Amino acid sequence: MTVLAVALLGVVLVGAVTRPRGLPEASAAIPAAVVVLAVGLLSPQRAWAEVAELGPTVGFLAAVLVLAHLADAEGVFRWAGGELARHSRGRPQRLFLLVLLTAAVTTAVLSLDATVVLLTPVVLDTARRLGARPAPHAFACAHLANSGSLLLPVANLTNLLALKATGLTFLGFAGLMLLPQLAVLVVEYVGLRLVFRTDLAAPAEEPPAPEEPPLPRFAVAVLALTLAGFAASSPLGIEPVWVAVAGALVLAARTVATRRTRVLDVLLAASPLFCLFVLALGVVVAAVTDRGLGDLVAGLLPAGTSFPALLGLAAIAAVLANVVNNLPATLVLLAALGPTPATGAVLAVLIGVNIGPNLTPVGSLATLLWRRVLAARETPAPLGTFTVAGLATVPLGVVSAVAALWLTLTLTG
Structure with a gap:
């Protein structure tokens, strides 16, 4: 059973890395989690406990992905690219x-997802525009x-x-x-x-x-207040997911109303399939951990x-x-x-x-x-x-x- 659990984790990771035919990461993780339950590698109660434990964290991930999408729609990253170009003064070392x-x-x-998906393209365009x-x-x-x-x-x-x-x-x-x-x-x-x-x-x-795109003041203010909300709510025992959701709702109301994005785009930005992947991965990893890997690692x-x-x-x-x-x-x-x-x-x-x-x-x-x-x-x-x-x-x-x-x-x- 331990070998099966490790093999299932391997399938999930290979699927996430290679994404055959462009399939999402969840396409391997969800079936693997189903097999874990079907063959008894993990009890339904243990699997549900794992999902419940990861739930707020995954919900926060979805909310932050939406915030990053809305910030991009409001022009935050275009403004950042303009500032990078202006302050670098055409010098590659300074731009770096x-x-x-x-x-x-x-x-x-x-x-980190915002840096990879949203900032990286802006940085590439800025470098090329400056001839670096x-x-x-x-x-x-x-x-x-x-x-x-x-x-x-x-x-x-x-x-x-x-x-x-x-x-x-x-x-x-x-x-x-x-x-x-x-x-x-x-x-x-x-x-x-x-x-x-x-x-x-x-x-x-x-x-x-x-180029000098204007500073998107409203979006930057919402992001700053959301960040402050994380700090203020933590001592009160409020999960950060609720602060992130509140910030996303405020910014979404304006961004959708001004037609900078659509409701469907906002929902897709939450990356529901990736969130399901994380939950399913948690179930598979729990099975591997319970079947001996946890004890092996703990001994090291x-x-x-x-x-x-x-x-x-x-x-x-x-x-x-x-x-x-x-x-x-x-x-x-x-x-x-x-x-x-x-x-x-x-x-x-x-x-x-x-x-x-x-x-x-x-x-x-x-x-x-x-x-x-x-x-x-x-x-x-x-x-x-x-x-x-x-x-x-x-x-x-x-x-x-x-x-x-x-x-x-x-x-x-």
């Missing part, structure tokens, strides 16, 4: 730094979609799972992860600048006058929150993320840590599953989606370049982030 910072902010506020080589800026978006998701709970689905495991407030989480996030940003900047030094040194063509995890222990947790998490993808890895590792894990242990795991996927193209679903975005725009993303960029940033990024986390935990007690 601005793209890296913009990707980090976009990931933190609107999640697109590769450094495209890779900055890919890397910061993953490694830039440490700061806020809303940045990544893995963060929401970790937040629930630790019991931290929104601001408490951000306070502990601020220094690790800054450390990773420095590593990413230096590492990617080194890897793409030739592209960034190439002189840009004479750029045309940059170091105990305590010393620097070597935190580094070991992060390293194991990074490796597992690149083997089975970061979302299943997070579910398995959190289960292996037990019902009352140490906060430092959970955050070390989070560092591994968020930074680690930059080492291989299959480490996270966001990276796979980024490759599709580049393919649609005929922008190459060679495996060799991806690997070199990962080796230049991931190992040092993990060590730096863990060191910063250990220092923060030590100083805060």
